[in-house]
Amino acid sequence: MSEQPRIMLITGAAGGIGRATVNLFTRRGWQVIGVDRQPFGDGFPENGKFIQADVSNPAELESIFTAVKATSDNLDAVVNNAAYQIVKPLLETSAEEWDAVMASNLRSVFLGSKLAYPFLKNKGGGAIVNVSSVHAIATSPGIASYAASKGGLLALTRSMAIEFAPDNIRVNAILPGAVNTRMLTDHLDTIRLENLARRTVNGRIGLPEEIAHAIYFLADENQSSFITGQSIVVDGGATAKLSTE
Numbered sequence: 001m002s003e004q005p006r007i008m009l010i011t012g013a014a015g016g017i018g019r020a021t022v023n024l025f026t027r028r029g030w031q032v033i034g035v036d037r038q039p040f041g042d043g044f045p046e047n048g049k050f051i052q053a054d055v056s057n058p059a060e061l062e063s064i065f066t067a068v069k070a071t072s073d074n075l076d077a078v079v080n081n082a083a084y085q086i087v088k089p090l091l092e093t094s095a096e097e098w099d100a101v102m103a104s105n106l107r108s109v110f111l112g113s114k115l116a117y118p119f120l121k122n123k124g125g126g127a128i129v130n131v132s133s134v135h136a137i138a139t140s141p142g143i144a145s146y147a148a149s150k151g152g153l154l155a156l157t158r159s160m161a162i163e164f165a166p167d168n169i170r171v172n173a174i175l176p177g178a179v180n181t182r183m184l185t186d187h188l189d190t191i192r193l194e195n196l197a198r199r200t201v202n203g204r205i206g207l208p209e210e211i212a213h214a215i216y217f218l219a220d221e222n223q224s225s226f227i228t229g230q231s232i233v234v235d236g237g238a239t240a241k242l243s244t245e
Helices: 016-027 058-071 095-122 144-167 190-198 208-219
Strands: 007-011 031-036 049-052 077-080 126-131 169-176 231-234
Touching (some): 007 016, 016 208, 077 208, 095 144, 095 169, 144 169, 208 231
Parallel strands (some): 031 049
């Protein structure tokens, strides 16, 4: 009898990092359930399942896991990758805009992880990987709500790691730096992108595939079984450099 594929769920599946992660896990033999508020379009893995839904809406989160249950009672990994960013000075950010960022980036992980927990427990354990950001530890003007949501995600990661450990569920976070995705390029012109690349140690911005490999490392029990409650920075060394250099 052939071994059943491992199953993972990823939010924000239609974005740059999400697509790269979907493709990597599929190549490694996993069955992928992808979620995004935007259509994925062509190319989602044939053995997988795509669910178009908005994770910032608690009712839609419930419907996501109802759809997951129709596929399987078990999950091996959950990747909380969906994110929303508002680029605006703090003094110009409204309460509604602040709440929208928190609902997408932080509350969705809290509620989604609660809903995913029984699926991971049913499998005898698994992994949750939360995609935070370097803005959780060093940020820029104009994205205070985003930075705050990503900083909160690190604290939530540690709390979940402690509470979920008795059921062999590991919880970790990765903090991507500047990565070549639409979330970055939509807000920066070519000159600012080149300047951003020079601020890294290795002189370039990252590729979505490089973030996907970091996610895979933390999701794969064979590679990271003794790692939980941790935050791994994947930023080309940008946060290692003094800003005064």
